Amino acid sequence: MSRDSFDRELQEIKRNLFQVTGEVRKNLTASVRYLEKRDMQGASIIIESDEMINQKCLEIEEQCLNIIATQQPVATDLRLLFSILQISTEIERIGDYAKGIARISLKIGPGKLIKPLIDIPRMEEIAGQMLDDAIRAFAEDDEQAARTIPARDLQIDVLYNQVHRELITFIMEKPSSIEQTMMLDWVAHNLERVGERVINICERVIFTVTGVSVDLN
């Protein structure tokens, strides 16, 4: 006996999760790039597309509830669905951080930035790569990868502190730049949060594979 239709449904839910993760990943990179390039239109598109991302995450949630209600999954299947529910929430929040960066971009307006962005794009690069790897670990049930990815969050934290200190110096040197400085600090904060969300995803991967809840933070 096999559970073909159940397995097909599970695969579809996973596919939907990977798809929405792809959208969020794209928005995350684009949000920082548009901030650098002062691309107002691009930032607006990110804000608009977040609505669709939220909708897709809700659909995943509904699919999970339906399959739990009708198919009574247990053991690995149940852990997988439970993890998908939580991971989709993390993805949705990462999408919100990207939208937040796009909003800041619009607030700053089309004018020049007070300084060229160096550490913020680096933060995004590391966080984005962590997200890619965490989702790959989830897709491949790679517990080992899920255990090693969180260490990279330290680099993001170091960069965040660096950005923070640099921006404070900026305020001291040029008090009129305070508004934009605060906003750029908020951008760095959003990227720092992405790292934490990715760690949560890694915890879910370990739970899916082993059934053990761990705290990797």
Added chain:
Amino acid sequence: METEVTRMQAEDYSLFYGQFKALNKINIKIPANRVTAFIGPSGCGKSTFLRSFNRMNDLIPSVTTTGTVYLDGKDVGKQDVVELRRKVGMVFQRPNPFPKSIFDNVAYGPRLHGTKNKSDLAVLVEKSLRRSALWDEVKDDLQKSGMSLSGGQQQRLCIARAIAVNPEVILMDEPASALDPVATLKIEELMNELKNKYTIAIVTHNMQQAGRVSDYTAFMLTDENRSGNLIEFGATKQIFTTPSDSRTEDYISGRFG
């Protein structure tokens, strides 16, 4: 499980129908005052094993066994079978009340074991019917035939009949499979109540039921010789979330075979 008191135990227990080995060296400890569920595909020996606890298999001429089944540390094979079956009661898949009144159904066992006093019997019947959650529904007409009750009520009458002789263990072989969902729920609730006083072992094909009612779950499966083996035994929570054996996982998640 280490902290549990063992009520029943099987040690290297094998059962043969003639030459055919139906159960292969089963080792298990059934904890006292808990519900233990036996799950597994048809023909894996769950019911046969359950019947070994009160020697119901003795009735089949070709059956021989090796190994030992214990009740409270004593070999059941060496006990008086009438006394053993008083201590280890049984409820079957189809409710099987005697064609007698509700009162007589419940009083049957105690009478057989020597309780003759009418008021003692009346007290026992009421206590048993209350414990089996049937009292409120039948108290006004205990002389009514047990056969006139609904399926769910009949099954609770059979449970009352089993507990009237003050057993230690109640064996239930798919006790709710012939009942509708509401009657099933009542039986399940009842098991939860009864385990405070008795040790319950249940065979069920309904995995969700095993998950709902039992504290421990035993998964059985036939090997290449079609003999029933105990594959995994553990806390129900563990079996249904993180089973250790991939065959258990395949079975409970419906991917067996």
